Amino acid sequence: MAFNLVLFYIFAAITVGATLLVVVQSNPVYSVLLLIGSFIGLAGLYVLLDAPFVAVIQIIVYAGAIMVLFLFVVMLLNAPREEIVQSGMLESGATRAIGALLAIAFAGELAWALTRSRTLAMTSAGGRPSYSVSQIGQRLFQEYAFAFEATSILILVAMVGAVTLAGRHLSKERRPESRTRSLQDPNG
Amino acid sequence: MAELDHYLILSGVLFTIGTAGVLLRRNIITVLLSIEVMLNAVNLTFIAFGQFLGSSDGQIIVFFVITVAAAEAAVGLALVIALFRHVETLNPDAFRQLRG
Numbered sequence: 536m537a538f539n540l541v542l543f544y545i546f547a548a549i550t551v552g553a554t555l556l557v558v559v560q561s562n563p564v565y566s567v568l569l570l571i572g573s574f575i576g577l578a579g580l581y582v583l584l585d586a587p588f589v590a591v592i593q594i595i596v597y598a599g600a601i602m603v604l605f606l607f608v609v610m611l612l613n614a615p616r617e618e619i620v621q622s623g624m625l626e627s628g629a630t631r632a633i634g635a636l637l638a639i640a641f642a643g644e645l646a647w648a649l650t651r652s653r654t655l656a657m658t659s660a661g662g663r664p665s666y667s668v669s670q671i672g673q674r675l676f677q678e679y680a681f682a683f684e685a686t687s688i689l690i691l692v693a694m695v696g697a698v699t700l701a702g703r704h705l706s707k708e709r710r711p712e713s714r715t716r717s718l719q720d721p722n723g
Numbered sequence: 724m725a726e727l728d729h730y731l732i733l734s735g736v737l738f739t740i741g742t743a744g745v746l747l748r749r750n751i752i753t754v755l756l757s758i759e760v761m762l763n764a765v766n767l768t769f770i771a772f773g774q775f776l777g778s779s780d781g782q783i784i785v786f787f788v789i790t791v792a793a794a795e796a797a798v799g800l801a802l803v804i805a806l807f808r809h810v811e812t813l814n815p816d817a818f819r820q821l822r823g
Contacts, residue, residue: 547733554737554760558744563752570756577763584730584774589766589782596789601759601796608800609752612807634746641742645735649728666779675783686790693794697801 543583549576563609567602574598585665730771737764751806751815755799762792 553573560566574597581590675683737760744757766785773781803813810817 543729547729551733551736551740554740557756557760558740558748558753560753561750563750563756566753566756570759573760574763577767580730580733580767581770584770586770586774586782589770589785592786592789596793597759597763601793604796604800605752605756608803612752612804612813630749631747635743637746638739638743642735642739645739649731649735666782671779671782671786674779675786679783679787682787686787689794690790693797697797700798701801701804 539583543580546576546579546583549573550580564606567605567609570605571598571602574602588666588668588671727771727775730767734764734767734771737761737767749814749816751803751813751818754815755796755803758799759792759796762788 550573553569553576557566557569557573560569574593578590578593578598581587581593741757741759741761741764744760745754748754748757766788769781769785769788771781773779773784806818807813
């Protein structure tokens with residue numbers, strides 16, 4: 536029992552430390568890699584919570600797919616360091632002060648809500664049930680079948696949207712290409 | 724054994740770090756990463772509540788949240804690429820003119 540608590544603190548320390556470094560880092564490549572470390576800590580916490588399915592999803596989908604997408608974009612844009620904010624309407628000092636103030640106010644609000652809520656007294660009465668992947672899959676495809684299908688449409692929409700937004704220059708590039716081809720056609 | 728409030732406090736800490744990242748950082752990719760941190764903090768709350776209430780609903784909701792996060796990341800990064808092509812910077816303060 537105490538071993539579980541020790542593991543919780545280890546994983547929590549990994550997660551919080553890596554997440555703090557993500558926000559502090561000025562190089563986005565390090566930020567992305569540290570966030571993967573934070574997700575691995577979170578996956579350990581999910582295992583401690585008897586949710587191995589979500590732990591594996593966290594590693595494969597989040598750390599494996601989404602973060603690689605981030606890393607790909609960071610390296611594609613090749614703008615590694617955060618630039619010093621040039622003097623403008625949004626001066627960096629004032630903006631940061633207001634942002635820090637808002638974040639601190641939000642932390643206080645969360646702490647207040649956590650200390651007030653009665654659910655904190657709720658303990659794990661009896662053993663926690665551990666749901667197998669097949670049980671989750673059955674619920675997903677029976678009770679949540681509509682939401683599941685709606686998610687697939689959402690993914691399709693996001694995919695089309697991403698291609699439309701990011702790949703717009705392709706149509707511009709194709710035009711001169713077709714022009715040159717039409718010029719070359721009489722020669723050939 | 725770690726109790727529910729352990730997980731809730733950890734989740735609150737993570738969410739606050741994510742909020743601070745969104746508010747303080749002036750790099751749009753780090754802002755997107757901070758949003759992912761916030762989503763993960765909420766996921767942890769879902770899982771913790773689901774397990775301590777003895778229900779598998781938490782895990783199923785987290786499954787959907789991760790799917791939506793993937794869609795959000797794809798569209799967000801596509802927007803970042805499109806914006807970077809126009810202004811050649813990742814500073815969100817530079818994205819002031821929303822004209823085509």
